[in-house]
Amino acid sequence: MTTTPSDFIRDIIDADLASGKHSQVVTRFPPEPNGYMHIGHAKAVCLSFGLALQYKGRCNLRFDDTNPAKEDQEYVDSIAADIKWLGFDLGEGPLFASDYFDTMYEIAEKLIGEGKAYVCDLSDEQTREYRGSLQEAGKESPRRNQSPAENLDLFRKMRAGDFPDGSYVLRAKIDMAASNMKMRDPLLYRIRHDHHDRTGDTWPIYPMYDFAHPLEDALEGITHSLCTLEFENNRELYNWIVANSGLPGKPEQTEFARLALGYTIMSKRKLLQLVEQNLVSGWDDPRMPTIAGMRRRGYRAEAIVRFCDLIGVSKNNSTVDIGKLEYAVRDDLNSVAPRVMAVLEPIKLTITGYPEGKSESISAPYFPPDIGKPGERDLSFSNNLYIEASDFAETPTKGFRRLAPGRWIRLRHAYCVRCDEVIKDEAGKVVEVRCSYDPNSLGENGPAGEKVWGVIHWVDSKTSLAAEVRIYDRLFKSERPGAGDDFLDHLNPDSLSRYSAQVEASIGTAEADTKIRYQFERQGYFIEDNVDSKPGALVFNRTIGLRDSWVKSKTVTTSEAPEIKTAQSSRAATRPKSRTKADIRQSARKHDSALSERFARYQSEGLSEGDSDLLSGASEWGDRLEALVAAGLSFSDAAKWLINEQPREDDLPIEFASPVSEFPALLAALESRISSSKARKIWKELAQKKGSAEALIKAIEADRIDDGDSLAPIVAKIMSDNSDKVTTYRGGKEALFGFFVGQVMRAAKGKASAKLVKDVLLRMLNEKGDAQ
RNA sequence: UGGGGAGUCAUCCAAUGGCAGGAUAACCGGCUUUGAAUCGGUUUAUGGAGGUUCGAAUCCUCUCUCCCCAACCA
Numbered sequence: 001m002t003t004t005p006s007d008f009i010r011d012i013i014d015a016d017l018a019s020g021k022h023s024q025v026v027t028r029f030p031p032e033p034n035g036y037m038h039i040g041h042a043k044a045v046c047l048s049f050g051l052a053l054q055y056k057g058r059c060n061l062r063f064d065d066t067n068p069a070k071e072d073q074e075y076v077d078s079i080a081a082d083i084k085w086l087g088f089d090l091g092e093g094p095l096f097a098s099d100y101f102d103t104m105y106e107i108a109e110k111l112i113g114e115g116k117a118y119v120c121d122l123s124d125e126q127t128r129e130y131r132g133s134l135q136e137a138g139k140e141s142p143r144r145n146q147s148p149a150e151n152l153d154l155f156r157k158m159r160a161g162d163f164p165d166g167s168y169v170l171r172a173k174i175d176m177a178a179s180n181m182k183m184r185d186p187l188l189y190r191i192r193h194d195h196h197d198r199t200g201d202t203w204p205i206y207p208m209y210d211f212a213h214p215l216e217d218a219l220e221g222i223t224h225s226l227c228t229l230e231f232e233n234n235r236e237l238y239n240w241i242v243a244n245s246g247l248p249g250k251p252e253q254t255e256f257a258r259l260a261l262g263y264t265i266m267s268k269r270k271l272l273q274l275v276e277q278n279l280v281s282g283w284d285d286p287r288m289p290t291i292a293g294m295r296r297r298g299y300r301a302e303a304i305v306r307f308c309d310l311i312g313v314s315k316n317n318s319t320v321d322i323g324k325l326e327y328a329v330r331d332d333l334n335s336v337a338p339r340v341m342a343v344l345e346p347i348k349l350t351i352t353g354y355p356e357g358k359s360e361s362i363s364a365p366y367f368p369p370d371i372g373k374p375g376e377r378d379l380s381f382s383n384n385l386y387i388e389a390s391d392f393a394e395t396p397t398k399g400f401r402r403l404a405p406g407r408w409i410r411l412r413h414a415y416c417v418r419c420d421e422v423i424k425d426e427a428g429k430v431v432e433v434r435c436s437y438d439p440n441s442l443g444e445n446g447p448a449g450e451k452v453w454g455v456i457h458w459v460d461s462k463t464s465l466a467a468e469v470r471i472y473d474r475l476f477k478s479e480r481p482g483a484g485d486d487f488l489d490h491l492n493p494d495s496l497s498r499y500s501a502q503v504e505a506s507i508g509t510a511e512a513d514t515k516i517r518y519q520f521e522r523q524g525y526f527i528e529d530n531v532d533s534k535p536g537a538l539v540f541n542r543t544i545g546l547r548d549s550w551v552k553s554k555t556v557t558t559s560e561a562p563e564i565k566t567a568q569s570s571r572a573a574t575r576p577k578s579r580t581k582a583d584i585r586q587s588a589r590k591h592d593s594a595l596s597e598r599f600a601r602y603q604s605e606g607l608s609e610g611d612s613d614l615l616s617g618a619s620e621w622g623d624r625l626e627a628l629v630a631a632g633l634s635f636s637d638a639a640k641w642l643i644n645e646q647p648r649e650d651d652l653p654i655e656f657a658s659p660v661s662e663f664p665a666l667l668a669a670l671e672s673r674i675s676s677s678k679a680r681k682i683w684k685e686l687a688q689k690k691g692s693a694e695a696l697i698k699a700i701e702a703d704r705i706d707d708g709d710s711l712a713p714i715v716a717k718i719m720s721d722n723s724d725k726v727t728t729y730r731g732g733k734e735a736l737f738g739f740f741v742g743q744v745m746r747a748a749k750g751k752a753s754a755k756l757v758k759d760v761l762l763r764m765l766n767e768k769g770d771a772q
Numbered sequence: 773u774g775g776g777g778a779g780u781c782a783u784c785c786a787a788u789g790g791c792a793g794g795a796u797a798a799c800c801g802g803c804u805u806u807g808a809a810u811c812g813g814u815u816u817a818u819g820g821a822g823g824u825u826c827g828a829a830u831c832c833u834c835u836c837u838c839c840c841c842a843a844c845c846a
Contacts, residue, residue: 006786032846034846133842134775134841134842135774138842166844169844177773180776181841182841187843192844208844208846210846233775233840233841255777268846312785312786313785314784315777316784317777317778317840318785320796321782323797334809339808368804368806370810401807402807416805546808552807553807579773579774582834610822614832643833645831645832676824677789736791737790737826738791741790742791745790753826754827759826
């Protein structure tokens, strides 16, 4: 159904497996049980559980229940149920962070003993104040250098419950001046005399996320700990905790972009608000983006999983078009939902020529031929039917392909009828249309010589069942309801409409397994509501409407108010510019006269100001430049290499040792003997393995195809293998030249010189073209 | 003393120095007893400016925009 996705996370895993860093993949999904799962969580679940499935590893569902104030058993149950429903295996059941509280406590004591953590009694306002700001370093707590013994004593008293909430905390002793705010002596434990759902009253202290989470991962042998982008800053602390925990596990955190969906709110806090203020009927209201809501609305797990495949995984902060979800849902339901008929806004259709009291049974398939599924039901037909009010127009507009006075239309699966008469109520509303019918039109045939304008659905008023049908529209009117001041302002007042519908009789007697979901033909996919529907009082939810190019063509430009970019957060607005690399180089020169001397000298040697700036920003650059020049290279060649071609040391392994002594030989060969890309390759090799540049250059030269005659057959083969592309190229698509170069290079295993390849290709591509 | 991330069709995701590709959306057409499905076709993108290279979305420099971090939340 779907191809195996590939993304940066899978790349990392593949590399870890290939290098032997890990032999299996263990992931985890760690929700806090403080709300129902929504589609955003589903993305994370599909990722972490999907990875476990794909790599035959394991994924733990672990509840991060470290804050007793907000958490509840109801949420634990619903989350576990939702994940199962999505189709993932919970193994031996969910795990709980609270099960590790003892171990976490021991590790905290160990940290205290090692002088890496201390008990602090600053109030929360003071703590914030002491933390400093984004621009300024923080201040150290007066308790920071307290002895381990004293800290241990205090911490044990915290644990014993001797102190009130908020009086003390345990903090890691890291660095109050760290540029990463998360590293400024983060809190590890706080005092909370709260009842915990699982541990009861045994703990008056609870670990903080940043302390607990890495320990949980390490304890469970998690290899790849995936979380959302906002935790990027926490990674440094995560690694600190893992490294100092003494635990053997070596989990690594990788962040990906959380899901944002248009017209949808994904904040648990805001969803809770909708529930608590009764703006929706509950967490499972079909308009909610929760798994429970979507399930009740009729989405199948398959559709949600498919959607998650469709949107991919990346680090881009993006908002997915809600249409993509709707597509996944329709596409899924199309092949599984039996077709039936239902009339949402009934008006009467009376067939004047059809005998009163007569009733016939028409068999109709549940699926159209292209679905290729068996099954059928019987439709009853009589002279009194209901049709959709919107399927009749007294004065049809252009393009209207439904019933109108004098027009023939087909009643789906049944006869063709012609409208002869329209009956209205006092208000002028059409309540009934009277039609004649063609008794010979039941099967394939239409009325002889008459145009049939279209096909409409109907139900037999004598057998049809009354049902309430609920149509859902998006909960919010604006694409980014969360962006403004109050998201409730964006609530769509028309997100729910109810219809007194008539549905065909077969729905009441259908087998249980066909009964779940239907397509009401020409309208959409529907599901019987699992809460409110009762025999005799049916209730259907519309899962999603069918694509409708008619409605779309009518609704000319919905002219939605253009989205206004929201003002950036006040914090972002006051954020000062940080120093650029250029600033840093400049200030380095200011403090080092040797550098500023170089800056001037390089320019006088003919380098541009920009190049001179780059090469005089730190002493090692100039050192290299001068080594090259001393070896006989011109300033400009040496500068070019250093700036543009020399591999960055960040890209190289730790053991990188700058092979400065090999510079001259390498660079001397650059123009005449090897290409810059080869030189770069050699450079990397030298950095890793040492050896001599000259030897490597010689090896390349010895191996090189350097005459056109031996290249020609390769080129000829590429050309005959890609004759279509040759034609396109000769037709003028010159972008393909790069393709040919690449193909030849690959075929020659990189042994051909690019210049030669280019020459030969150019000659052969054009020559033959002329010959033909 | 600030730091950490991200910029590719309208939207989401690819392209790991070598044909800018897929999906959704849109548009046109075929088929149709669902204005659905399906089939065929079309439109649309590398934030900007320089540089290196035979060849740059990819490497280098500068620049612009957006997101995250200063909860005893996770």
